[in-house]
Amino acid sequence: MRFHEYGEPSVLRYEDVEQPTPGAGQVRVRVAATSFNGVDANIRGGFMQGPIPVTLPHTPGIDVAGTVDALGDGVTGVQAGDQVIGFLPMTGPGAAAEYAIAPAEVLAPAPKSIPLADAAALPIVGLTAWQALFEHAALTAGQRVLINGAGGAVGGYAVQLAKRAGAHVIATAGPRSAERVRAAGADEVIGHDTTVVTEPVDAVLNLAPVAPEQLAALVPLIRDGGVLVNTTVWMPAPADEKRGVRGVNMYVRSDAEQLARLAALVDDGELRVEVAERVPLAELPALHASAAAGTLPSGKVVVLAPTA
16 A cells, blocks of 8 residues: 555555565565554655655555565574564555565564454554653652543553553543543543642653643643653643653654563563454555544554455
8 A cells, every 4th residue: 555645545555566675684574464553644644744754655554563574684683484563664665565674673573462463553552652651751660640641542551551560540531432441450530621630640641632731731730850741742742840840742763672572561461452443454545534534443453464
C-alpha cells in the first residue's frame, strides 16, 4: 500500500511492486502485520514534511511484526526464520506491505505467547508508555501518577506499566473505555474533569489532544518538584518553575532493548496486548478514512498483511 502524492485517504494505492532487497545492516521481514498510528495519517496528509520527510511513493506502517526472510551484509544477532517486532524509521518505507526492510538494530524478538500479527500492536505505543513513565517521569514505587487520556492504546500500556512499577494510578477515561482502563489496573478511574483530583500527584502523563488551557490546568495537580510529560507535541508542555514542576515534550524513539523487555513482560503475563480490531491491508484506505472521521475504535488496530 503506497501513496504517490500527499492528500486524503484516497491517495493510498494497493499495488504490486518489486520485492525489496536488504542492504548492509538491514533485514527483509515477511510481514505478518503492521498497525495504524495517528502519525501515519499526518504523514500521508502532508502535515509532517518538515519533521518527517519521506520519499514518494511512500509505504506507511511504522510498526512491524513478522518473520526475518533475508539478511543484508554485516547483519548479526538475527537469523532468517526469527519472529521479530520493531519500530521502523519514520522517514523510510513502512510495513504496510507483504515484505518490509528494517535496520537490524531496531528489531526485537516477538512475544511467543500471542499471535505474531497481534504483536504489531506493541512497538510504538508500548515504547511511548515506557519512555514517558520511566525515562521522562522517572516513576518509582509509591508515587502517584495521573494518566490523562488513558482510554487509548498508549494509555492501556501506561496504566499496566505504572501499576506494575508500584505506583498509585489515577486515570481519566470516557464511558466507552472506563471499564477497560480499570481492568488494566488503574486504582482510580475518573471522567475528564480532573478537578476531582484533590491530592497532589508526582507525575502527569498527558495522552489526550486537549486544548492548551486544559493542559495548563493539570500543572496545579502536580506536587512541587514533579513533572508533566506531554505526548501531544503540537503544543509545548507547561511547567511551573517556582515550584520546580518540569514540563517535558516527549518524542518516542525506537529502542530494541526496551522493546525486548516489553515483549518479555508479555510472555511473563505481566503486560497484556489488546487489539481493538484486525483489518486486511486492502482496507487501509478505509481505516485512514475512519480515523479522519473519528470513528476508529478506542485501542489499537492491527493491519494484516496478505498471506501467501
